[in-house]
Amino acid sequence: MPEVIFPGPEGRLEGRFNPGPRPRAPVALILHSHPQAGGTMNNKIVQLLYQTFVRRGFATLRFNFRGVGKSQGLFDNGIGELSDAASALDWVQSIHPEAETTWVAGVSFGAWIGMQLLMRRPEIKGFISIAPPANMYDFSFLAPCPSSGIIIQGEGDEVVTPSAVQKL
Structure with missing residues (x-):
């Protein structure tokens, strides 16, 4: 899992990237939880998602906002982080255009950013x-x-209420 540095809207972004094992391999982008609450690409859940996508043959990128x-x-309250995610997707697609x-x-804040990205990028x-975080952000x-x-x-989530997620 090589460390990568790629351009973002506000400077360099740090990530870990595993290229696809074959031509036309699918791409996966993984986004971490809230940066101001200690979220990083090294979060245990983010790492498990990364390993799962790699095992399934995806070209996989996780990165730090x-x-x-x-x-x-x-930190830019989600606006800049959405731009970071778009830059990360652009970068991985430049490596795997096919x-x-x-x-x-x-995960959490990253799920909110990811769903916004999904609405803007039809290739997802x-x-x-x-x-x-359906009880904290508008979805x-x-x-x-x-x-x-x-x-x-x-x-047992103490931050995101199951009822808000069920409603979402």
Whole structure:
């Protein structure tokens, strides 16, 4: 899992990238939880998602949003982080322009950013949203959601309420 540095809207972004094992391998982009709550690409759930996509033959990228780890810039309340995610997807697609499909996966804040990215990028065909913060952010932009995927919510989550995720 080589370390990569690629250009973002506010400077360099740090990531870990595993290229696809074959031509036309699908692409997966993984987004971490809230940077101001300690979220990084090294979060255990982010790493498990990364390893799962790699095992399934995806060209897989996880990265730190601006201001986290070696990524340059400052936290931007989701606006800049959405731009970071778009830059990350552009970068991985430049490495694998022949990808047959693209997935986005996110944890909490990363799930919110990932779903916004999904609505702006028609090449994203699948998603995994883990603990999307439906009680903290507006997800009404998803109606209707153009892709298939899965939303995962833990019953014991102390931040994101299961009822808000169920409503989403």
